[in-house]
Amino acid sequence: MARCDVCGNDYDKAFRITLADGSSGTYDSFECAIHAVAPTCEHCGCRIIGHGAESGGRFFCCAHCASHAGVEGIEDRA
Incomplete structure (x- = not known):
């Protein structure tokens, strides 16, 4: 499982987003991803x-x- 960079939830369906500048993060929901990168x-x-x-x-x-x-x-x- 992977831990969400925003809320810390350890989730088996977490996903990773990589931005154009090469930075990336792991998130357990689109809500957390939006909070982090939008x-x-x-x-x-x-x-x-x-x-x-x-x-x-x-x-x-x-x-x-x-x-x-x-x-x-x-x-x-x-």
């Missing part, structure tokens, strides 16, 4: 599990949050 919205603080929006190296969960942070030109719909 970026955080700069405005509201939620974890970005969809496409989100990026501007100048800043990450946002949606155009609404980006606009509240002063970013222009990002729309949720084209």
Whole structure:
């Protein structure tokens, strides 16, 4: 069995995620994986599990949050 890097649970169905930079982690659930590797919205603080929006190296969960942070030109719909 493998131990989750986030919660410490020793689980026979744990999985490993390797990021593009070569770092990796072991997780027992998608919830723990999201907590560990998903970026955080700069405005509201939620974890970005969809496409989100990026501007100048800043990450946002949606155009609404980006606009509240002063970013222009990002729309949720084209």
